[in-house]
Amino acid sequence: MCTGRVDPAFIFRAFSRGADGVLIGGCWPGECHYVTEGNYEALNMTDRCKKLLEQIGLNPDRLRIEWVSASEGNRFAEIVTNFTKQLKELGHLGVGEGKDPEQLRIDLEAAESYIRKKLISYYIDPDKCQACMICLKKCPVGAIIGGKNQIHVIDQENCIGCSICFQSCPPRFEAVKRILAEPVPPPIPEEARIIVRKGEER
Ligand code: SF4
Ligand code: SF4
Numbered sequence: 001m002c003t004g005r006v007d008p009a010f011i012f013r014a015f016s017r018g019a020d021g022v023l024i025g026g027c028w029p030g031e032c033h034y035v036t037e038g039n040y041e042a043l044n045m046t047d048r049c050k051k052l053l054e055q056i057g058l059n060p061d062r063l064r065i066e067w068v069s070a071s072e073g074n075r076f077a078e079i080v081t082n083f084t085k086q087l088k089e090l091g092h093l094g095v096g097e098g099k100d101p102e103q104l105r106i107d108l109e110a111a112e113s114y115i116r117k118k119l120i121s122y123y124i125d126p127d128k129c130q131a132c133m134i135c136l137k138k139c140p141v142g143a144i145i146g147g148k149n150q151i152h153v154i155d156q157e158n159c160i161g162c163s164i165c166f167q168s169c170p171p172r173f174e175a176v177k178r179i180l181a182e183p184v185p186p187p188i189p190e191e192a193r194i195i196v197r198k199g200e201e202r
Helices: 008-016 038-055 073-090 101-116 134-138 164-168
Strands: 022-026 063-067 120-124 144-147 150-154 176-180
Touching (some): 008 022, 022 038, 022 073, 038 063, 120 150, 134 144, 134 164
Parallel strands (some): 022 063
């Protein structure tokens, strides 16, 4: 339902399975149906994936993102027709670029595995989290562990990188951090997660 949900691994999986191109169609910037503005995330993600395609010797034009709302049927048809024409001109994946099929398979597998290690991760800074529970309630996959007066923690195994927690953590806390292509710090131990507020000390 949201381009913010398009995991870069989906793109490389599609190429690994033989797609000659991948088209992502999203809502126009500024017209997000939710509050996440996931289309901006998708734009950044597409840009990074294009660079990765280039690095493995594939034409980055094989990946395209377009803004097209549900009411713009004609525009959608035009985009698909135009993209199909462009892909025919580029030739089949790898063939148009003169890549050896086996090397193409290896490179795409490596790209997908690199992506799977996550270009972007989200992490809750334990020194800043105020346990307001907003992110926990909004996470679409229940990947945030927390509760009242408990510093929240992201379960990295279950996180799908949608960025909703990053977007929804109140600016006065700014507790959710975006980590680019670096390891995520380990979660703080459970016994250290209780927040004792002023006036609540025993
Ligand atoms: S933890 Fe944050 S980035 Fe991960 S799935 Fe939940 S809301 Fe999305
Ligand atoms: S929204 Fe921010 S402050 Fe609130 S629980 Fe989540 S990480 Fe902590």
